[in-house]
Amino acid sequence: MIAAIFTTFRLVLVWFLVYLFFVISIGEAVRPGMNGYHWVEGLGVMGGFALALTVLSIACSHVLRVRLVAGRLDASALSARQRRQVEIPFEAGAAFDLVDAAIRELPGAQVVDSARDSLQVRAKVKRIDPYGGVARRARNQVLVTVTPNGEAGSALLVCEPERPAWTDWFLVDHGTNFENAEAIVRAITRRVAAARRGEQDSVRDTVAAKELAVARLNLLQAQVEPHFLYNTLANAQLLTRSDPPLADQMLGNLIQYLRHSLPRGGDGISTLGQEMERTRAYLDILKIRMGARLETQLQVDQTLHAHPFPAMMIQTLAENAIKHGLEPKPGGGNIWVFARVHGGTLSVTVADDGMGLTGNAGGSGIGLSNVRERLRLGYGDAASFVLTSNFPSGVAATINLPYQLPVEAAHA
Structure with missing residues (x-):
């Protein structure tokens, strides 16, 4: 809860400071005693209240949706930039193929650029307004790097907005990058489980086939x-x-x-x-x-x-x-x-x-x-x-x- 209050307070404060700087700049341009000064002063106060209410509503909307999606409110969940470390029990090449397939199936994935030799995948993901369902121009991006680890592979997953990091002081992503990170991790986990089930089925089929072959050999010999x-x-x-x-x-x-x-x-x-x-x-x-x-x-x-x-x-x-x-x-x-x-x-x-x-x-x-x-x-x-x-x-x-x-x- 403290992280949610801090996030809301930070957004309101930063926008207030920007607006205050704007109002002061306009006020300096309109000298006291000149016509329109008091009009500018009144308009600035009203605009400040309107801006504060707008930023507060956006911040509260972001906080409530992150709590709905993540089930918790902490700095990690509220952040617009998500990082995950996923251990994949396959060699690096197979782990890369699995990650690449999981990202290509991510909802809204538009541009996927994968390099198998360097074990990297980059993707641009269309950001959808979670309330209006209307496509926005802003996009998120995904970067995954697979690191060989003996007979296994370690995938570093980064999901973030397609904009500089300093803009996080002013803007929120409504939990879309948290959703993308969790969706990719779920897809990787599901694919690993499916591969394991396939291996177990193959082992069972092999054992059953061997037992059947031995039984047939004994029958033929008898x-x-x-x-x-x-x-x-x-x-x-x-x-x-x-x-x-x-x-x-x-x-x-x-x-x-x-x-x-x-x-x-x-x-x-x-x-x-x-x-x-x-x-x-x-x-x-x-x-x-x-x-x-x-x-x-x-x-x-x-x-x-x-x-x-x-x-x-x-x-x-x-x-x-x-x-x-x-x-x-x-x-x-x-x-x-x-x-x-x-x-x-x-x-x-x-x-x-x-x-x-x-x-x-x-x-x-x-x-x-x-x-x-x-x-x-x-x-x-x-x-x-x-x-x-x-x-x-x-x-x-x-x-x-x-x-x-x-x-x-x-x-x-």
């Missing part, structure tokens, strides 16, 4: 194992009646297969060595079923055994080669499994000399579809699956993954 286990146990049951030693050998291979199958994380990632042992046990079971019609060769360098590799994929390709390539072929054939590193890519190939890319051998079944889908979910564009014809007959299926150097090589 579609393969029960089928194989059912067939193996059914064959072992038949062999127990006709060839118990062979049934015992098949069950031993199944135990070996399960030993390498059960210790597996929920993300479906194993190692190349574990997958080779699993595939070897699987093929040994199939060799009992097919006898001399199946020959296998597995060649993977020992240094690649620790490399991460999706579970069940090599076995799926081997199963597909037998089902679509060798079982339909009279006399059976061979399966080769080998791995190689070229540049930054690890390639694992399962090849056969069976029926080739004819009929169902093209891989339209669930096995190869699962391989493609699991690679897409787990690696995106970083992995690929290639199915080509083998020479002179058969199919070669190759999985390409990003190669990860062993820990010892990475620190060498």
Whole structure:
């Protein structure tokens, strides 16, 4: 309240002094005793009262509106020149873009001059009479400077009338610059909150997508194992009646297969060595079923055994080669499994000399579809699956993954 009284008193006093100087100057021009002196004296007194009432009404109007807009009456709120320091939790470039957009949306913004290199924004804002709604010639101006502060930005905001500072002794802005400063701060705060919500939504979407991908990977993997286990146990049951030693050998291979199958994380990632042992046990079971019609060769360098590799994929390709390539072929054939590193890519190939890319051998079944889908979910564009014809007959299926150097090589 003291600030409001002081502001009102200051305006009345300054205008009174200016008017007094004007009256004295006129009085000196009209000498005493000359015609019109008393007329000038009376007119000066009446003009003084009129001026005092006008200035008092303007000052009271300014004070009441600032209290309405700001909710308080202090020197800071009553001032026509407003200053704000806003901390923005983004790097300086992003903070500048946010501030620039907030100022351009400010009501009445006419001229906006922004310089991204110097991180400054200047704007001219049309001042509207808060009571008559008529556009006035007087304008306010806004200056914002963004200062880099590590990973954040600090914005210095200045809102003031478009006139020299000394005129504040005579004129008021009816709280328009306070409104502009608060509006810009609100706009910046809202945009920061919207960006934070967007980041949180993105994180939630990423987590949800990862959980969905893991669930889909587990589902795709579960579609393969029960089928194989059912067939193996059914064959072992038949062999127990006709060839118990062979049934015992098949069950031993199944135990070996399960030993390498059960210790597996929920993300479906194993190692190349574990997958080779699993595939070897699987093929040994199939060799009992097919006898001399199946020959296998597995060649993977020992240094690649620790490399991460999706579970069940090599076995799926081997199963597909037998089902679509060798079982339909009279006399059976061979399966080769080998791995190689070229540049930054690890390639694992399962090849056969069976029926080739004819009929169902093209891989339209669930096995190869699962391989493609699991690679897409787990690696995106970083992995690929290639199915080509083998020479002179058969199919070669190759999985390409990003190669990860062993820990010892990475620190060498």
